[in-house]
Amino acid sequence: MSAPTSSFDAVVAGTGPGGASVARELARAGARVLMLEAGDAAPLAGTLAQMAAMAAVPGKGAFLHRDLSLLVRALTTGGTSTINFATAAAPPAPMFAAHGIDLAPALAAWRAELPMAPLPDGLVGPMAARIMAAAQARGLPWRKLDKMIRPASCRTGCWRCVYGCPFGAKWTARELVDDARAHGAQLVTDARVTRVLVEGGRAVGVEAIVAGRAQAFRAGRVVLAAGGIGSPRILRASGLLAGPVPFFSDPVVAVMGTVDAIEGGGAEVPMAAGMSDPQAGITLSDLTLPRPMYQAFAAQAGRVDRLFAHARTLTIMVKIRDEIGGDVGPRWVDKTLHPADRRRLADGTAIARGILEQAGARRIFASHHFAAHPGGTVRIGRALDADLRTAVPGLYVCDASALPEPWGLPPTLTLLCLGWRLGRHLAGAPGHALSADAPAASPSA
Numbered sequence: 001m002s003a004p005t006s007s008f009d010a011v012v013a014g015t016g017p018g019g020a021s022v023a024r025e026l027a028r029a030g031a032r033v034l035m036l037e038a039g040d041a042a043p044l045a046g047t048l049a050q051m052a053a054m055a056a057v058p059g060k061g062a063f064l065h066r067d068l069s070l071l072v073r074a075l076t077t078g079g080t081s082t083i084n085f086a087t088a089a090a091p092p093a094p095m096f097a098a099h100g101i102d103l104a105p106a107l108a109a110w111r112a113e114l115p116m117a118p119l120p121d122g123l124v125g126p127m128a129a130r131i132m133a134a135a136q137a138r139g140l141p142w143r144k145l146d147k148m149i150r151p152a153s154c155r156t157g158c159w160r161c162v163y164g165c166p167f168g169a170k171w172t173a174r175e176l177v178d179d180a181r182a183h184g185a186q187l188v189t190d191a192r193v194t195r196v197l198v199e200g201g202r203a204v205g206v207e208a209i210v211a212g213r214a215q216a217f218r219a220g221r222v223v224l225a226a227g228g229i230g231s232p233r234i235l236r237a238s239g240l241l242a243g244p245v246p247f248f249s250d251p252v253v254a255v256m257g258t259v260d261a262i263e264g265g266g267a268e269v270p271m272a273a274g275m276s277d278p279q280a281g282i283t284l285s286d287l288t289l290p291r292p293m294y295q296a297f298a299a300q301a302g303r304v305d306r307l308f309a310h311a312r313t314l315t316i317m318v319k320i321r322d323e324i325g326g327d328v329g330p331r332w333v334d335k336t337l338h339p340a341d342r343r344r345l346a347d348g349t350a351i352a353r354g355i356l357e358q359a360g361a362r363r364i365f366a367s368h369h370f371a372a373h374p375g376g377t378v379r380i381g382r383a384l385d386a387d388l389r390t391a392v393p394g395l396y397v398c399d400a401s402a403l404p405e406p407w408g409l410p411p412t413l414t415l416l417c418l419g420w421r422l423g424r425h426l427a428g429a430p431g432h433a434l435s436a437d438a439p440a441a442s443p444s445a
């Protein structure tokens, strides 16, 4: 795709839930918007090969920490929403209220627009159903979760949403990108933003590598939405973020156990149901994954004896809210678990084991931890103000970087709410006007 050269009202770096939602709101309001996206826009094929190209290339989509845990994101148009599990959780209102942010209007708007409801029973897979029955038999508050999935297009016995749903059943931020383009926004793919251009103390655009060549794109406002890892890297490379960049990542372990037989087992939408204890910072859900991903867990846990038991093995995801720590370097990302994180994972694993035993599972084992929600790197209240402004006038950050505290929830819906709100602010929508472009908090993470 050729790069436009004219000046824009806003340039948005990254098209995940955070960036696509800002861009769409601005474009709908008539602003001239440019979206720069590091990944491509190839149609989602629902294949392991495509998912791996987006999310498993070391140093790009996948980051191995010193403790051998893995952190993943997806580099493609629509960002990590293309391969996520489509679970919707409302923003934690008190966390944002503490910063004077009310996301209720944005949440109401998204609820009216997007698919967001528990799956009908016919789409809840047999493994998710068995786990739910066992959890409920133990008196646990296990219930179906809201999914950003259109049941009419979703297929029983299908798992391809995990690789990127090719049927349009799973909502992704690509839909907002398409809508923004329908309203006149421009998209340049394979465009990696490298730094923010600052003149006279104000952000005036970005530099990006497009087709191997550095190009400058000028705009009245710059919104970094390159994700919890991408945005702090751009700020750092621009000399706008000093010191270490600690983060949260919501670590996960998969707890697995084999049952005698389960008809149609191994092919279903993950996270159909689960439970959450916000006080303890522990969330559990079913996590039936395609065979190669299950086998990777079994191999990594040294359980070669379980490699071929995919269709009979129930998996429960234990996800925790971790302490903020570690660092996002220019080419690496690293974080080790805090003792409190280990305790949470151990507590969650014990609950998962109990559920699996209740379901009749044997040979129970757990994977090493991994993570998929990097964020909190450019936090509201520290590096951003409540309007997502950095200390540099005209420069905003709108993605998982902005989340103000340790997290432990599915972030997508919250990021959509932040993007909707920022887009309206920047477009000067009635009731959403920005105050003057005054500097925000200090630019350290």
Ligand SMILES: Cc1cc2nc3c(=O)[nH]c(=O)nc-3n(C[C@H](O)[C@H](O)[C@H](O)COP(=O)(O)OP(=O)(O)OC[C@H]3O[C@@H](n4cnc5c(N)ncnc54)[C@H](O)[C@@H]3O)c2cc1C
Pocket (backbone or CB within 6 Å): 013, 014, 015, 016, 017, 018, 019, 036, 037, 038, 039, 072, 073, 074, 075, 076, 077, 078, 079, 080, 081, 083, 084, 085, 086, 087, 088, 089, 191, 192, 193, 194, 225, 226, 227, 228, 230, 231, 234, 271, 372, 373, 374, 398, 399, 400, 401, 409, 410, 411, 412, 413, 415
């Ligand atoms: C396996 C998995 C399952 C998940 N399941 C769920 C779930 O069920 N529910 C939920 O809410 N969340 C889930 N998530 C997490 C969720 O998808 C992410 O938290 C969310 O997409 C983050 O949005 P974002 O806008 O911050 O960043 P991203 O979605 O990561 O988007 C960032 C964008 O910026 C682009 N980019 C990066 N660097 C640059 C650069 N230098 N220049 C230009 N573009 C750049 C990327 O290509 C990408 O398009 C899951 C994640 C994974 C990996």
